[in-house]
Amino acid sequence: MQTYIVLLRGVNVSGQKKIIMAELRKIIENIGFEDVKTYIQSGNIILKSTIKDPKEVASKVRNEIFASFGFDVYVLVKKYDELKLIFDNNPFTSPIDIENKKVYFALLEKEPKLEIIDEFRALKFVNDQFLVKNDCVYLNYLNGAGKAKLTNNLIERKLKVSATSRNYRTMIKLLEMAK
Structure with missing residues (x-):
């Protein structure tokens, strides 16, 4: 099972x-x-x-x-192992950002094509930090998710893959429940 x-x-x-x-x-x-x-x-x-x-x-x-x-x-x-690996690879580990609900994970249906990732990495968002790695876009919304310009819809449109986003605390809870 x-x-x-x-x-x-x-x-x-x-x-x-x-x-x-x-x-x-x-x-x-x-x-x-x-x-x-x-x-x-x-x-x-x-x-x-x-x-x-x-x-x-x-x-x-x-x-x-x-x-x-x-x-x-x-x-x-x-x-479980897939989600745990995604979580463990999170580059945004500032306790202050985590506590203030600024760290998110945009989980992708599949890994985007390399040339599309390169174009995406060239995008600049003043208050949104991000890193694309495999099938996740790691996000740090410096002004909070509500003011973010790098939304789930934009991620899907630019990377040409379906995605759904979850915050840091939700990821922890899901991993705890699945263990």
């Missing part, structure tokens, strides 16, 4: 794509996943499955959300 961390993009944001987490847990259990847990309202799920391919897990969850709630959401699935 494999433990997966399932991340939904864009649910329960500004009244859009509303999903009650208790309902979400129920529908996910009904399609055969076990030990389903959710964390906060932004679409963070921990589950267990005998399915070996994370993309198959993502597809099943995405299809069931569409069937149950009537809208499509991007679903990213990671194994």
Whole structure:
């Protein structure tokens, strides 16, 4: 039985794509996943499955959300070790920035093409620091995420891959729940 961390993009944001987490847990259990847990309202799920391919897990969850709630959401699935590696490679480790909720992770569907990454690295954002490494854009929003210019939508558009972002504390909690 494999433990997966399932991340939904864009649910329960500004009244859009509303999903009650208790309902979400129920529908996910009904399609055969076990030990389903959710964390906060932004679409963070921990589950267990005998399915070996994370993309198959993502597809099943995405299809069931569409069937149950009537809208499509991007679903990213990671194994514990994958998410832990991403977390451990975070270059933004200032306790002050972490405490002030400035450190984020934009988790990418796949590693972008090298030439696209090079173009992206050339971008300058006065108050947003970032590092692209493998399938993550590490972010340090010096003025906070609410004032950031380097948004998840911009990351997706420039890198030409789907992404979903989580803050430092959420990453810690997901790793704790999945362990």
